[in-house]
Amino acid sequence: MHENTLSRRDVMKFGVLASAALALPLERVARAKTASDRIAVSKFPKPFTVPFTVPPEAVPTKRSSTTDYYTVSMRSAVTEILPGMRTETWSYDGTFGGPTIRATRGRPAVVRQINELPSVQPRLGYESWTSVHLHGSGSLPEYDGYASDITRPGQYKDYRYPNFQDARTLWYHDHGAHHTAENAYMGLAAMYTMHDELEQSLPIPKGRYDVPLLIRDAMFDRDGQLLYDDEGHSGLFGDVILVNGRPWPVMKVERRKYRFRILNCAIARGFRFALSTGDPFVFIGTDAGLMPQPRSATSYRHGMAERYEVIIDFAKYRIGQRVVLKNLSVPNVEDFDTTGDVMAFDVADDPTDLSGNAIPDLLNPNAPAMDLTAAMAKKTRTFEFIRKNGIWTVNGKTWADVIASDYEYVWADPGLGDVEIWEFVNKSGGWFHPVHVHLVDFKVLDRNGRAPSPWELGGKDTVYVGENETVRVAVKFGPHTGRYMIHCHNLVHEDHDMMAQFRVGPPSTEHHPVYADPAKTGSAPELGGDDDTLA
Structure with missing residues (x-):
């Protein structure tokens, strides 16, 4: 080794x-x-089939x-x-x-x-x-x-x-x-x-009523192959919406509550989700897990890499009714006639199991990140996400500066256990940035001086920084020391080169992110052997 x-x-x-x-x-x-080689819309499946x-x-x-x-x-x-x-x-x-x-x-x-x-x-x-x-x-x-x-x-x-x-x-x-x-x-x-x-x-939905939704967009060429084109290095927007890899699918549901774990795994498209009935989502979880208490909203914006856990109660609908998950869109994405629908829920049966069919008033009142306050902060740091000379940068620098320094250059160096306020600044009206901080959970304090949205009232690791927005978050650093990344989760921005790193604790060669345990070539030993211990 x-x-x-x-x-x-x-x-x-x-x-x-x-x-x-x-x-x-x-x-x-x-x-x-190029986009002109996209498959014809007439070749798409009819939504909800x-x-x-x-x-x-x-x-x-x-x-x-x-x-x-x-x-x-x-x-x-x-x-x-x-x-x-x-x-x-x-x-x-x-x-x-x-x-x-x-x-x-x-x-x-x-x-x-x-x-x-x-x-x-x-x-x-x-x-x-x-x-x-x-x-x-x-x-x-x-x-x-x-x-x-x-x-x-x-x-x-x-x-x-x-x-x-x-x-x-x-x-x-x-x-x-x-x-x-x-x-x-x-x-x-x-x-x-x-x-x-x-x-x-907790008496929340579990088992087959706890459902993952990995939502993204894609575009295809005439042969049905995935088409990739980010010539402007700003993003890629497809005209097909996929849920768990299926285009505009339809799910049969019972007349009861379901828990949906919604992940936006698109590379550049943000969504604003809503139900066709106008009924609210009940939010029970964010990136960092269960919220202190449930929150409700009839629509919400969902940036790339964010996760929200929502409960939808289908008991209020009659058998045979269809409820559509809609995309009302956000600014600065490319929309198509086909991107306003996401998936459908067809109410097919009365409930066969009513266990885990409640929404308690308290979920996780001791969620660690939510105990953080601005008064705890030792320092405030500002990270400006801006395009400079055609390059996506953080405070005017990029991942190239990290590589040039042999992975030593850092934008911030908080101590282990320190609490800091980090300000994420987007002065542009032309794009938004979902900002992801590795290692930690944080608490959203405010956005342009206003309280966070209801769905953000839980621990986060990724936050939507919209056009001309400044978002302040409180972060406690740990439990590990070492170097970690912070970047825009528009993955095209990240690749071109809107990624930085911070270091928790003093400089050290221990747990180096590149050199400590690199990938290996050759025959792999059996997993779980005597020498296979967790650090």
Whole structure:
């Protein structure tokens, strides 16, 4: 292992990864087809004719008395997304939009990610490296999916997840430097749910009434292949809305309450969701898990990477009634005639099970991030997200500055356990930025001096910073020291190069995000062996 790490270090410092290919946003070797080559709308399925499906659940390769072990293959797969067409996708274990990993608080997991992708992306011509980020996890730096900690085709990496946090909806997705947008767009995004005793004790919907919704857009060429074109480096907006990889699906529901874990896994499209009936969503969870108490709203904006858990009560509707999840849109996205509908719920039966059919007045009154106040802050820092000379920057600097410094340059250096106020500033009227801070949960304090929206009254790790908005959040840093990323989750902005890093605690070589535990080549040892311990 030591020799492999040193070899990796040499490559990072002197070789390919430190070259201009990683130091600056990439010029694509082969452009995708243009938007004029999109498949005709007449070839789309009629909305609400494709059956809704739930992603499969991952099965551990091995379970010890303390730890769950998974082996996941990142590989090309052929998927029927548009009916009757075969689309090449990239996948975790051959599943477009899955599989879901289900974790229990206090029981760590080791996930071996094997890169079995083609050595070169067949349509865009770049090397198919990856880095897997478990979004919402307080992982050590070397297992956080640091952008430059890449796994090349033919390599593998064992990611170690402590699973110490409150029950929550997480997701895992690609984070490889300068290819995150393309890799995630091709299908490298899936859900990871954490469960704990508090969640299980509440009378909220569970089991088959606890439903993941991974919502995104896509566009396809005339042959039914995913079409990628971000010539302006601003974003990519598709004319097909997918839910769990299915176009405008229809779900049969019973006349009772359902809990939906809604993830916006688009690379650039924000949504404003609403029900066709005008009835409210009841919000019970945010990025960091259960809110202190439920909140309601008839529509809400949902940025990329944000997760909201909502309850919809279908008991008020008659059998045979259809309720449509609508997209009312947000500014500065490209809308089409086809992007106003998301999916439909067809009320088909009376309830067959009424357990877990309530919404308690209190959910998680001790949610840690929600105890933070502005008065606790030792310091206030400002992060301005701005396009400068055609490059997406944070305070005028980019990920290229991190690479040029051999991963030493930081935008902030809070101490372990410190509370700070971070201000995210977007002075532009031309785009919005969902800002994600790795490692931590935070509390939204205000937006342009006004109270946060009802759906934001829970712990967050990603916040929608709209046009001409300044959002202030309170953050407590920990439980780990080391270097972590902060970036815009418009993945095209991130790739071109709106990503920074902060360091918790003093400078240290321990738990280095690139050098501490790099990807490996060759025969992999058995997971769960005697030397396989969690840090």
